[in-house]
Amino acid sequence: MIKQAIIPLAGLGTRLLPLTSVFAKELLPINGKPGIEYILDECIEAGIKEIVFIISKKKEMIKNYFNNDKFYKDIIKKKKDPRIIKEYKKILKYKKIIKFVYQNKPLGTGDAVLKTKNYIKDKYFLMLLPDDLIIKYNCSKSMIDVHKRYNSSVMASMTVNKKTISRWGVYKLIKKLDKKNFLINDVIEKPSLNKAPSNKAVIGRYILPKKIFSKLQKLTPGKGGEIHITDAIQLLINENEKFIAHNFSGKYLDCGSMQGYIKSNFEISKL
Numbered sequence: 001m002i003k004q005a006i007i008p009l010a011g012l013g014t015r016l017l018p019l020t021s022v023f024a025k026e027l028l029p030i031n032g033k034p035g036i037e038y039i040l041d042e043c044i045e046a047g048i049k050e051i052v053f054i055i056s057k058k059k060e061m062i063k064n065y066f067n068n069d070k071f072y073k074d075i076i077k078k079k080k081d082p083r084i085i086k087e088y089k090k091i092l093k094y095k096k097i098i099k100f101v102y103q104n105k106p107l108g109t110g111d112a113v114l115k116t117k118n119y120i121k122d123k124y125f126l127m128l129l130p131d132d133l134i135i136k137y138n139c140s141k142s143m144i145d146v147h148k149r150y151n152s153s154v155m156a157s158m159t160v161n162k163k164t165i166s167r168w169g170v171y172k173l174i175k176k177l178d179k180k181n182f183l184i185n186d187v188i189e190k191p192s193l194n195k196a197p198s199n200k201a202v203i204g205r206y207i208l209p210k211k212i213f214s215k216l217q218k219l220t221p222g223k224g225g226e227i228h229i230t231d232a233i234q235l236l237i238n239e240n241e242k243f244i245a246h247n248f249s250g251k252y253l254d255c256g257s258m259q260g261y262i263k264s265n266f267e268i269s270k271l
């Protein structure tokens with residue numbers, strides 16, 4: 001069973017500047033609710049019992065959001081407002097399952113994952129990238145089902161426009177397992193169009209094996225001077241670890257850019 005999830009939250013959020021010069025993008029409200037709460041709800045509904053947040057000193061606002069007990073208790077004592085009580089209870093529910101670790105240098109997603117090494121107990125864990133919202137369908141839940149069915153690592157995937165190929169991790173599939181699941185044998189981080197093995201991109205949901213930590217420890221910085229999870233996945237594939245690309249149902253929203261963030265608000269308000 002997959003019981004633990006990790007969420008890298010130390011990213012600088014440059015695509016959302018100037019907002020992110022003082023604010024954590026994951027707390028920006030999407031239709032009135034911080035983006036990170038959609039991700040947490042997806043995890044809880046998928047049966048996750050513990051979530052490790054990877055934050056940085058600059059992103060301590062996120063930790064404070066979940067650890068503001070005295071503030072709530074004082075207000076609730078003065079005003080017995082049922083709405084505030086309900087919100088506080090919700091925060092407490094999240095707080096109970098969140099742990100915090102730090103990544104103080106923005107050295108990439110792979111480096112962020114490595115910070116959770118001492119927290120992961122089981123053979124596999126889930127990772128969610130908070131910029132990627134998937135609505136109308138619980139992507140984590142269906143990936144956990146795929147993991148159970150094929151006993152393998154899984155990544156969410158989607159066909160993308162070739163013009164945007166250098167924005168994604170791109171993979172090559174070798175075998176169709178069923179309508180939505182494909183075995184892959186190559187994955188490249190942000191390739192140029194002529195180096196891209198397909199127009200199939202990895203989206204920010206991964207079921208990864210604990211073994212990945214030993215690969216991450218050996219990696220040197222790749223594209224853009226960062227340690228990429230994609231490069232560690234390729235090393236595992238080279239050693240015959242099974243990785244499945246799962247074409248998820250539901251709608252993908254990129255809330256890490258301003259245009260995508262505005263669209264996310266619009267799409268979620270229609271639900």
Ligand code: G1P
Pocket residue numbers: 109129131132167168169170189190201202203204228229230
């Ligand atoms: C990350 C991953 C990339 C993946 C993308 C999905 O990129 O490195 O492989 O395709 O998320 O959103 P980032 O968005 O951090 O540039």
